[in-house]
Amino acid sequence: MYRLSKPLFGVYIHWPYCLSKCPYCDFFSQVNRSMDENEILKCYQRDILFFARLKKSYPPITSLFFGGGTPSLMSAETVAKVLMTLQDWFAFDEKPEMTIEANPDAINREKMQAFRAAGINRLSMGIQALNEADLRFLGRRHTVETALIRLEEAKQIFPKVNADFIYARPHQTPAAWKKELMQILSLNLTHYSLYQLTIEENTPFYRKQVEVPDEETARTFYLMTNKIMRQADCPPYEISNYAQEGYQCVHNLTYWYGYDYLGIGPAAQGRIGLTATENPRSVAAWIKQAPVCVSLTKQEKTEEKILTGLRLMQEGFPASLLSSKGIDTAIRYGWGFLKDGLFYPTEEGTLVLNRLILTVLPDEKE
Numbered sequence: 001m002y003r004l005s006k007p008l009f010g011v012y013i014h015w016p017y018c019l020s021k022c023p024y025c026d027f028f029s030q031v032n033r034s035m036d037e038n039e040i041l042k043c044y045q046r047d048i049l050f051f052a053r054l055k056k057s058y059p060p061i062t063s064l065f066f067g068g069g070t071p072s073l074m075s076a077e078t079v080a081k082v083l084m085t086l087q088d089w090f091a092f093d094e095k096p097e098m099t100i101e102a103n104p105d106a107i108n109r110e111k112m113q114a115f116r117a118a119g120i121n122r123l124s125m126g127i128q129a130l131n132e133a134d135l136r137f138l139g140r141r142h143t144v145e146t147a148l149i150r151l152e153e154a155k156q157i158f159p160k161v162n163a164d165f166i167y168a169r170p171h172q173t174p175a176a177w178k179k180e181l182m183q184i185l186s187l188n189l190t191h192y193s194l195y196q197l198t199i200e201e202n203t204p205f206y207r208k209q210v211e212v213p214d215e216e217t218a219r220t221f222y223l224m225t226n227k228i229m230r231q232a233d234c235p236p237y238e239i240s241n242y243a244q245e246g247y248q249c250v251h252n253l254t255y256w257y258g259y260d261y262l263g264i265g266p267a268a269q270g271r272i273g274l275t276a277t278e279n280p281r282s283v284a285a286w287i288k289q290a291p292v293c294v295s296l297t298k299q300e301k302t303e304e305k306i307l308t309g310l311r312l313m314q315e316g317f318p319a320s321l322l323s324s325k326g327i328d329t330a331i332r333y334g335w336g337f338l339k340d341g342l343f344y345p346t347e348e349g350t351l352v353l354n355r356l357i358l359t360v361l362p363d364e365k366e
């Protein structure tokens, strides 16, 4: 498991545009470019300056994540300029992890090389499926072939590469997914994000009432996926994230361990101690305003830490921060166990994470 030798401190930068909108996706992104890239860069820089002035000192930046949307549509010059502005105001760790998300149809070898030259050292590619029919169903613009070519190029250019997949699709059987997962593993990546399809409100899939597998089938899918990934030495370190030893995503760990991070760009959120920052979920509104600060109470902060911390299945969570009555109940249900003062969720607990969290959440008095 990833062992922490220092505090983590991350920076998230949100790019709000995509070439088209996938019918399952509720991430904040739009197709029409309402704003020129230079304008966006200026506002990224404004957000960076806002954070630089918010607090006297910060730990060195250990990770940076360009997410979206489809940030591979950004020019490498913009990425380089964002990095330079951050370097003007913040210290960087010796070897920060710097990720950019990409779609196979919104990047090519030259663009990858340009991102690499700008300092990006991890590429996260959204593939979603390895068969044409499901790619079309998911509204993806690329073919399996393009995805595979782009991944091979990415592996040659970046030290770390992740691929996202969506499974438990309508009509997909566990046997079909097992076959696809074997193909996925033959891609020989060091990190995979494997998400079960969720139907989000305000998406075309929701309006079309697309059906996902029932709870029991979802459970079969999940347990099978974990087993296969463990056998391939790429175990889950979070509910939907799998990595070879040493390749866990530092940026995501920053969120899940409850460390501070800056949120730059529209819809981005940040956390600096007991201050939460929020940016509007609209490019036009974000252009006009710097991040807004909201104070969290200690109780709210602890609740957040529990919510995120319990996602890391292999990391124990300090039992002293949880309800002892709740822990007893969770253990009785087979949802977790205690070891050396830490509470570990079991796979069964992870399957009902929301119920588990409600069970172990302490009352304010506790």
Ligand SMILES: C[S@@+](CC[C@H](N)C(=O)[O-])C[C@H]1O[C@@H](n2cnc3c(N)ncnc32)[C@H](O)[C@@H]1O
Binding pocket: 024, 025, 026, 027, 067, 068, 069, 070, 071, 101, 102, 103, 104, 125, 126, 127, 128, 164, 165, 166, 195, 196, 197, 198, 199, 200
């Ligand atoms: C921020 S999205 C961006 C990635 C990139 N734009 C792309 O589509 O390739 C990150 C990932 O979330 C996952 N995702 C988004 N909506 C989902 C949903 N409704 N159910 C399951 N996974 C979802 C997809 O795997 C996607 O690649």
Ligand code: SF4
Binding pocket: 017, 018, 019, 020, 021, 022, 025, 026, 027, 029, 068, 069, 070, 103, 126
């Ligand atoms: S899945 Fe990716 S490409 Fe599709 S709409 Fe969401 S962010 Fe855009």
